[in-house]
Amino acid sequence: MPNLDRIIRLQTVLTRTGLSRSTIYRKIAEGTFPPQVRISVHGAGWRESAINRWIADPPSYRADNDNRELGPGPV
Template sequence: MRSEQAAQNRPWEALKPQGQMLRPQQVIERTGLSRTQIYQMIADQRFPPFIKLSTRASAMPENWLAAFIEQRAELALGRNRA
């Protein structure tokens, strides 16, 4: 039951990384959220994490961000299963 709830709350965890790798600035532009908001939500496990590509580069798989946006759209439309 707990894993089902985690899958509903964090749908990106069930997805393999696919699509373009989005750098933090691209994620900011696509979501309209601030850098601070994004990193706080990551810390709270409410936003997909960035993958460390090298010592100075991080990126997020495009399908993880799409899963987050889809989840938020479902909530906005009142289709939340949680």
């Protein structure tokens, strides 16, 4: 069975990173945090693999290094 990349929602991201909501969105705008992916008309989440890469090395994470061909772009 292939290793599927799960989509996780904001509350999970907040818990796993220890960041506040406003800090996450500021870092997305700066390009230093993984962008969201649209999962429905009114919903978005994050690729778990991107969050794991950020957690592994926050200071050197750049969103432009993320693998974009996995699905839709940022919200």
